Amino acid sequence: MKNPAVERAVALARAIPKAELHIHIEGSLEPELIFALAQRNGVALPYASVEALRAAYAFTDLQSFLDIYYAGASVLLKEADFYDMAWAYFLRAKADHVIRAELFFDPQTHTARGVPMATVIQGLARACADAREKLGISAALILCFLRHLSEEDAAATLEAALPYREHFIGVGLDSSEVGHPPEKFIHVFARCRELGLRVVAHAGEEGPPDYIWEALELLQAERIDHGVRCLEDPVLVAELARRRTPLTVCPLSNLKLCVVDDLADHPMKQLLDAGLCATVNSDDPAYFGGYLNDNFEQTVRALALTEAEVITLAKNSFEASFVSDAERAALLDALDRSVGQAALA
Numbered sequence: 001m002k003n004p005a006v007e008r009a010v011a012l013a014r015a016i017p018k019a020e021l022h023i024h025i026e027g028s029l030e031p032e033l034i035f036a037l038a039q040r041n042g043v044a045l046p047y048a049s050v051e052a053l054r055a056a057y058a059f060t061d062l063q064s065f066l067d068i069y070y071a072g073a074s075v076l077l078k079e080a081d082f083y084d085m086a087w088a089y090f091l092r093a094k095a096d097h098v099i100r101a102e103l104f105f106d107p108q109t110h111t112a113r114g115v116p117m118a119t120v121i122q123g124l125a126r127a128c129a130d131a132r133e134k135l136g137i138s139a140a141l142i143l144c145f146l147r148h149l150s151e152e153d154a155a156a157t158l159e160a161a162l163p164y165r166e167h168f169i170g171v172g173l174d175s176s177e178v179g180h181p182p183e184k185f186i187h188v189f190a191r192c193r194e195l196g197l198r199v200v201a202h203a204g205e206e207g208p209p210d211y212i213w214e215a216l217e218l219l220q221a222e223r224i225d226h227g228v229r230c231l232e233d234p235v236l237v238a239e240l241a242r243r244r245t246p247l248t249v250c251p252l253s254n255l256k257l258c259v260v261d262d263l264a265d266h267p268m269k270q271l272l273d274a275g276l277c278a279t280v281n282s283d284d285p286a287y288f289g290g291y292l293n294d295n296f297e298q299t300v301r302a303l304a305l306t307e308a309e310v311i312t313l314a315k316n317s318f319e320a321s322f323v324s325d326a327e328r329a330a331l332l333d334a335l336d337r338s339v340g341q342a343a344l345a
């Protein structure tokens, strides 16, 4: 039996405008596009077909996913490849009523294979400009450092990206979390802050609450990506609530990477009940079985979230966005109008 209140909350979640703040653009590469780009670029793949590749998407933890994710990104060689990947994401984001998107990208994954930094950033930046012009999506890029590599490598990556400074608004920290605490990147993040870059970091996905503390205190992260393990530390939860530090939570990712065994056990409701600025995001949608609206729908169903909670999540996404106050007001206005229309329908 369907619960009418849940059905209304799902319909509302799918229809209203939202921001997506935690999407690795390389994680939006669908198997079909991986094969098309492999053919276009003459790259040999260790999988015989799209189906065989998709069948390999059975992950046991973050590392088991990252191994396949980095292999998938090996088909990206030319500027047009980066453009096509991001454009495919923007078309899906548009369908999900995403009106603001902040895209993570992993330059080291590409520069280590000999792809120039200019190729990566210019392809992605051109797609962001077209998203704005042709789809009405406000879009920006966040450069992520791979935490399994050294701080020296991150610093060299930052310097290589600085000629394209106008094309990215901030930096993040991703890849294998456990064993690579935020502390490892204290100097390069200090330099990023001096340069006026916005700062975020993955923490508390698989790693302990201490990594969230380090991201806050040592890197001065303005948002925590994932952060779900904060609930193990009540003092940390209180501090995140006091600072209103947003958490960019990715429910389907947490399910597929076995952070939770069942979406019904997902901590999203506890995070909201604790007064945290939690948001819903897709992380790596091509690998985890859903884009933003799928994440909303499945989370609302699993946790029986209310319409009010759905609206809070959308509002939080705009509050957490790295936009000007004027743009934030316009985004919130669009949400208000959409909620008003839904109430009349």
Ligand SMILES: Nc1ncnc2[nH]cnc12
Residues within 6 Å of the ligand: 024, 027, 062, 069, 174, 175, 176, 177, 202, 205, 253, 283, 284
């Ligand atoms: N969920 C995730 N955690 C850490 N690094 C990532 N890179 C892509 N997806 C990631």
Ligand SMILES: [Zn+2]
Residues within 6 Å of the ligand: 022, 024, 174, 202, 225, 283
């Ligand atoms: Zn992520």
